[in-house]
Amino acid sequence: MKPYRIAIAGCGPAGLAAALLLHRQGHDVTLFDRFENPQPLGSGLMLQPTGLAVLDRLGLTEAAVRRGAPIRALRGLNKHGRTVLDARYADLGRPGIFGLGIHRASLFDVLHQEVTRAGIAFVGGAVIAATASASGKRAIVFVDGSMSDPFDLVVDALGARSPLSKRAFSPLPFGALWATVQWPHNCGFDEQLLEQRYFKAEQMVGVLPTGRRDPEDNREASFFWSLRGDAYQDWRDGGLEAWKEQVRALWPACEPILAQISTPEQLVFARYSHRTARQPREPALIRIGDAWHSASPQLGQGANMALLDAWALAVGIEAAPSLAEGLRLAFGWRSGHVALYQALTAAFTPLYQSSASFPAAIRDRVLAPVSRLWPVSKIQALLVTGLFGAPLAELGLAVPDYEALAPTASSTSALASGLSQSNPPTTRATS
């Protein structure tokens, strides 16, 4: 493997992880992003054992766990108080296994600090419009018409709305409002659960613990409310109080969270799209992460898939005699798992976000009771953790050693309790 000149377009989880891995292999890597100083947008997400397996190989799992909140189960109740989602990590039969609720900014910091420490070149304020190929190489074209030097490889990690993809972002009917809030202490919420409440599949409210953004912070959560894209203006026009009434009616315990929300700007409306690029590989170009495949976050896999794509890319390039062969290998290793989860997410999304009644009826009356029976309970846990389809073994990855991580996970929680009792709550801007 010769050292290549590689441009990585986009500083999300896919781009940052790819930059680190390829730099460590000795390639000459340059990162580009539209932001002058790279920064994450959005609220919290779940890191699954798949994503953590990649962070583990980067030596960053402990840093992530220190900032996150270990999650033992996903639990959802319908309006009648019946449990209709109960996905437990313990059903995998691996001692200590958990998912990690983490603020996007924390995941970004963990990766970005390492990129900075490694001295990887970064070009900020670079709004990318296209690429141009010549003599087997590829250059980046910016919106102002200027062009980069040619690279052996351009990695498109520009996310779901990548301008380098020919397939447009076409939003699903439902998205969600997201806010970052202070963790509601002593209010009946369980810090080890991602909890949701549903009215049919029309309304959904959820709370995801996300740990702390830095050691001085109080613990936080991501709070989300499902909303149709075409109802967003009505939501704004209706005023916060009318919306809060709807949330209270569905989940009265959310009152301390609602009390933290005083302006609509604290809630960011995220649109989702199910989209898979027609050509993940072109000469001297590969798409990874959401630029290749994006989906609604119902199964919470996007960032984890992005990390797996980055890992596969690095391993493919290292293993192959040519760059083109390396890209072929990487795509081959990932394509089955990507197709599987794209199909599964498309199938599961209407159970949680739909204006029709029958998907929720199937969820509540058929899937929920069956899901607690073995082996369906284990299949459900495999689905949620991203391990369905066994994506790790062929990439030479393994589920992290959760027993070794246990002291970090529990000491973080203990530290968090101590700090949050002694610190008055601070107000943080919602992102």
Ligand SMILES: Cc1cc2nc3c(=O)[nH]c(=O)nc-3n(C[C@H](O)[C@H](O)[C@H](O)COP(=O)(O)OP(=O)(O)OC[C@H]3O[C@@H](n4cnc5c(N)ncnc54)[C@H](O)[C@@H]3O)c2cc1C
């Ligand atoms: C509300 C919500 C909740 C989610 N929850 C989860 C979850 O629980 N678990 C999970 O695994 N995933 C979740 N996801 C999905 C996850 O966020 C994405 O899959 C993941 O961020 C994809 O990473 P990426 O690096 O491919 O792209 P992104 O994170 O989108 O990063 C793209 C980067 O490219 C830059 N960029 C974009 N366009 C340009 C341009 N033209 N020029 C220059 N730079 C540009 C951006 O600034 C950004 O830095 C969620 C998504 C949403 C919207």
